[in-house]
Amino acid sequence: MPEDDPAVPRWRRRKEERPREIVDAALTVFGERGFAAARLEDVAAQAGVSKGTLYLYFPNKEELFKAVVREAILPNLDMAERLLAGAQGPSFAVLETLLTLFATRILKSRAGAIPKLIIAEAGNFPDLARFYYEEVIRRAFALLAAVLERGMARGEFRPVDVDSTVRLIVAPMLMSALWRSSFEALEGRPPDVAALLAAHLDALRRTLAPEGGPPS
Amino acid sequence: MPEDDPAVPRWRRRKEERPREIVDAALTVFGERGFAAARLEDVAAQAGVSKGTLYLYFPNKEELFKAVVREAILPNLDMAERLLAGAQGPSFAVLETLLTLFATRILKSRAGAIPKLIIAEAGNFPDLARFYYEEVIRRAFALLAAVLERGMARGEFRPVDVDSTVRLIVAPMLMSALWRSSFEALEGRPPDVAALLAAHLDALRRTLAPEGGPPS
Amino acid sequence: MPEDDPAVPRWRRRKEERPREIVDAALTVFGERGFAAARLEDVAAQAGVSKGTLYLYFPNKEELFKAVVREAILPNLDMAERLLAGAQGPSFAVLETLLTLFATRILKSRAGAIPKLIIAEAGNFPDLARFYYEEVIRRAFALLAAVLERGMARGEFRPVDVDSTVRLIVAPMLMSALWRSSFEALEGRPPDVAALLAAHLDALRRTLAPEGGPPS
């Protein structure tokens, strides 16, 4: 049993992984109940530690939530930004990749619950809202704006109002995430995200196409 | 001490107006704090009555919330359905009217807070979610689906996946409502709903246009 | 319709009977729920009047309860006292008559709920307890003591400790009343009060018999 290997004592490894385990448990519990209704006792139980231990790593519930957002969303944003930075091909392909990534990686993971969390609690926890706005939304919007600018500069896209178009691009994805959190349990069949994504990409292709021909 | 002034009665009978006043106050308070975090004491204060009075008209917090939804949303849905039923002209004009109505009547009124309320509380109050799903979402989706079917039947729209397209139509409007509830306070300028609506209608026009020519 | 007879206007008759109707309704409701848990709104509804009307006839809930006791118990006590005063025959027959009266008139009527009411609320409403103790218990005990004294004086009963024996006489009747209020709903069959009364009278006969022969 490798746990007994004195060179890599188990408790040592655990101590260093505790924060991640707690954040992971918190994502699960926050996703199920929402921030306000989530009980730290449940988070602790889910993480396999005691309530008091949470406070050794996070000063309070709000900071724990911020850590959840950081851990679950920011790596994906980083990846998306690297993807754009290294993009060689047509801009619509970049857009397609980004939206597909969102639909497959975020929406299907437990991180898909985060938008709902933010929407729900922004009013009562302005700090949370500001944090998310600065760290996530601004960056995500800037990223999409950059794709649009690139496409327009390369003549792949017709000229559009960037700010509005960014919102048009994001909205169906956001709606899918919220839908999952709120109504999926009520419906027999889960909504067909793939169909929505296809329809959305089709609509975007037509919308962004320069007058002469298709963008991609 | 003015409390003893007999010319200023402690309260007045307002059996007829009270329910509306309470629902109105509830919309305000629910909109600010969310359903769970809203204190009925605040609703009462906002309505200018005592806590007990709320219970003369509504059996509990949840029913009060349903009344808010009924009063704030259903009349608009009724109007939208009548609008479609009486429509003579091109289908895209119907769509345009419906979206414009939403953007101008709901989004700018305090009823714009309701989508956020539902999203936020659906997980913890399944009854509320079901109520809203049955009474609002289903009807609104059916309405938009009917417009799409009408347009396709009349050759004004190219054939599309109705369910996905309904979601594409709704998403930016929903996002605007949520944005207002969650982030408007953080930004200097309010988001330009008119610009978003224009861009959205433009995108829809291109998306729904039959291969030959423009739909409207 | 005699109600229209101007000589005996209906509302006039009702006005005079209102207090009795209210007391009657109160007995029903107090009997079902207990004093503290009874809602004056229910009393009013049962009496066919409005809540406010109760306060035209009784200053508060406690006084209404006292009126209930007065109306439901005191007439029976009066009757019992007259019965003893006019008694000619053997003392055991008097005892038998009194207990039978209790078992048939009080226990089976709604007044049978009153002992439970008093027991339940004595701690929280000392005024009520004192009132009942002075107006009912003292008199009832004195009455039974008088029967015992009469029997001993006439040589029908052996000498007994009067105070203890009065309690022995009362206890099974009281227990029947309490049982009905508390556990009758839980058992399939109602307790056989007639059998209990017969056994009780048999026991009393043996207990009170002078050493020589039977008392009656």
Next chain:
Amino acid sequence: MPEDDPAVPRWRRRKEERPREIVDAALTVFGERGFAAARLEDVAAQAGVSKGTLYLYFPNKEELFKAVVREAILPNLDMAERLLAGAQGPSFAVLETLLTLFATRILKSRAGAIPKLIIAEAGNFPDLARFYYEEVIRRAFALLAAVLERGMARGEFRPVDVDSTVRLIVAPMLMSALWRSSFEALEGRPPDVAALLAAHLDALRRTLAPEGGPPS
């Protein structure tokens, strides 16, 4: 300000003793006020803990009450059943011992308040009534019935209606308990339980005696 004195900790861990302390405090407070009127805040204060601590050990008020009954009554019932099981001598002596135990152990302890509690709350808390009926009354009645059957089988008692006689045996003891809860405060002298018990045993002896001679 002593609150800041580090030598006086705000609380101490007492995981083992706490439940008993709380049950004990609850018996006191329930006994004084009744179940419904008792405030958990008072129970907590009486036990020297905070309100929240009650919920660490009991899920709600009703379960706390059941725990009180279990702790205060059931051990006595156990003892009584063992006593009958091991009885060698005459049946009347068993009866005498049981009643004397009740009069001295239960009636004088704070557990004597429980019958009143049950009587008072049975109507509004049917769960409580059922619990008490099943766990206490049924067992106590069965126990006394067994004593009677034993006495009749051994020819010590004349044949009697067992059910009624059990009630006759219990009634004066029950009445004593109720009296203490309800009227003792009103009288100068406490009722002479010893005299009542003596008179009751005397009456039972005469009542149960076979036609030929005394039972014991």
Next chain:
DNA sequence: CATGAATGAGTATTCATTCAT
């Protein structure tokens, strides 16, 4: 007289946070 709309004090329960162990 009668009504019933309005009042507001009172309480069981939950859970983030603290801190004795």
Next chain:
DNA sequence: GATGAATGAATACTCATTCAT
């Protein structure tokens, strides 16, 4: 470090009583 027992603030709902009509 880790635990989990203990704290106490916060809030929906009820109902006796009042009083405008």
